[in-house]
Amino acid sequence: MATDTSVDITDEALAADAGPLVDRLAADQVAGKLAAHDPTLWGAAAESEAAVRLAWTTLHDTSRPLLAEIEALRAELQAEGLDRIVLAGMGGSSLAPEVITAAAGVPLVVLDTTDPGQVADALAGDLERTVLVVSSKSGSTVETDSHRRIFEAAFREDGIDPVTRIIVVTDPGSPMETAAAEAGYRKVFTADPNVGGRYSALTAFGLVPAGLAGADIAALLDDAAAAHRALHVDGPDNPALRLAAALGAAHGRGAEKVVLADAGSGLPGFGDWAEQLIAESTGKDGTGLLPVVVEGPDSIGFADAGDDATAVAIGPDASGAAISTTGPLGGQFLLWEFATAVVGRLLGINPFDQPDVEAAKKAARALLDGPAGGPAATPALVDGSIEVHPSGNWLSVGVATVREALKVFLAAAPEGGYLAVQAYLDRLDDASAAVLRPELARRTGLQTTFGWGPRFLHSTGQYHKGGHQNGLFLQLTGASEQDVEVPDRPYSLAGLQRAQALGDGQVLSDHGRPVLRLHLTDRAAGLVELVKAIQDLGQEAK
Structure with missing residues (x-):
């Protein structure tokens, strides 16, 4: 896999339409302002929300102190024979750690469901080896709270003290932080509250469950840091500006859908993570980009995407795609986050709220x-x-x-x-x-x-x-x-x-x-x- 994070606009007409947008974004210093947490980029109506939602741009640095804390806890758990990590989380709290662990080839049981059969199967696993990570930004997610209650009862029924097996990831001051403190759960990680859930891959929400499962999260941050060096520069070669401009130009000519296919990326499940980021960030005010995750580049709806959709390959095989992106997972996370926020500016919407x-x-x-x-x-x-x-x-x-x-x-x-x-x-x-x-x-x-x-x-x-x-x-x-x-x-x-x-x-x-x-x-x-x-x-x- 390529080590550099890059974007290739293979459709010549789209590249021609995107070029002036890239120049305009660079002239307006959008990338630099975004990296510097400038909340004015999306207009006055979005400014108050953007002011408390931009800390994700520097997580490759600010999340570093978490690494030692996670590694120490993992060593404790391993010493006690606790090597089965079950994650209860929804949205960004589950999609990011799922793709991180899948790319690393380490096991993680993900509960992002209310289906009783799927939850029962997770309960049927070896509870003697199990740790439950309960992950919720708001601390009140009904699915995640239900999972916590169910597993707590199951631990107790098996003669296991639940407080020794439950780890919480949440925002400071959330109801879950309060409940965890009262219950005495083994460990509580609080994430940066100035990061929205769908931009939280490199916060505790992504790093804690993935790190406890055995993924190399230090390398993930290294890859993001390397990508950041290009993503914050206001120039025509900035891959995030190129991706945002291409998607914005395509939307402008009627391609309101983005068809995502894995094309040899080595990042299984990345499309599902990107789907949440794009849909929640842009789908509002009667506009937006609808992500359509397909099975692969040969799938129906990709090479034959039609005038209402833009085919994007995640990985080096760009055949049939209008756009392709390559790079390691940490770089891809940051690339798509930067590009999605910039697309919000092009579409005239606030990419950080979710009103519906x-x-x-x-x-x-x-x-x-x-x-x-x-x-x-x-x-x-x-x-x-x-x-x-x-x-x-x-x-x-x-x-x-x-x-x-x-x-x-x-x-x-x-x-x-x-x-x-x-x-x-x-x-x-x-x-x-x-x-x-x-x-x-x-x-x-x-x-x-x-x-x-x-x-x-x-x-x-x-x-x-x-x-x-x-x-x-x-x-x-x-x-x-x-x-x-x-x-x-x-x-x-x-x-x-x-x-x-x-x-x-x-x-x-x-x-x-x-x-x-x-x-x-x-x-x-x-x-x-x-x-x-x-x-x-x-x-x-x-």
Whole structure:
């Protein structure tokens, strides 16, 4: 892999459009001002938020003191035979450490789900060797709090004192810091509060779980420091200015989607991390860039991206891409953070807020607080192992099969729109659901995203409500063979998962977007039936 962090704009027309933007950004000293934490770059309306959100630009230096602290704790844990690290976190709290450990080839069990089966599998691991890292910036994330309660009870049931096995990463002064101090948990790391969650890869949120798992986090910071030397310079060769200008120029001519494919980067999962950064930072005020993570450079929707999308290769194989980025993980983190913040300036939005994320949380909470977790849902039709639940009144009378429902649903797609598949399932045991993305993209001609619920709510969920309003939303839920109760809470994981799906679906429907929920009464059989129904669509949905 290349050791330098770089950006290549391989599309000549795009490069020509991006050139003047790069010159303008350099003339305005945007890179230098960003590195110097200038909060005025995004206008007066964003200034107060930006003033407390720019510390990420120097984390390659300011996070150094953490290294010794993490290494000392890891040595303690190893000496006690505690070598299984389970991370409970959502959004930036899980995506960054997951890609860091994957790139390093070290194991990390990541819980960013409310699926009871997936959590039960994590509980079934060897608790005698297990340490739980509870990671939440706000300290009140419902999924993460549920995981903490469940594991604390499991430790206690196995005769293990939970306080010796729980490590917390949070912001100073958060409810979780207070609760951790009261409980006496083994260790509490507080992160820099002047860094937003999606820019937190090089804070304690990324470094603690990855370092405890055995990743070389010192090298990660070294790579970021090396990249920073180019990223803060106001000149035409700054890779972040080039990337931002290319994406901004593409958006200006109608390419509002960014298709990301791993092209030999050696950084598995990087696209998922970048997806959250881009979608939450730019998807607001009716504009933004929708990241579409595909399986590889040969995937449907990449080389044939179309006029509404820009294909970006992460790695040295730039074939079929309009843009490619290369470099080590620490450099790629910083490159995309700089570029995304600069794209916010070009789009005229505040890249540091997330005004629409809370809507789905409030809707889910309302269902959880209602009787029995909300009203029972009556399907519009049942076809084999699949119940069909449309939100709104768009489903035609007389539709009798899943195939027919999909046909009507997909016909509502506007020109240049997109399809979002949202799977509230077990991303390990139900991993085959991911095949739905290319199957649907191939038959609809739409750029198609795939997200595991509820983790996508902490990433593309912002774009779905705040970005370009041209999406269709296909939700997948499934019956659970087992459930997991959340101690001292009036709901189980299955109830929480259901409330999150229904709540987000209601918010999307209230935005006037078509939503179709397919509930699999038998997950394995239902997925097979659904793939068959999609394949039977042939070219009809185009």
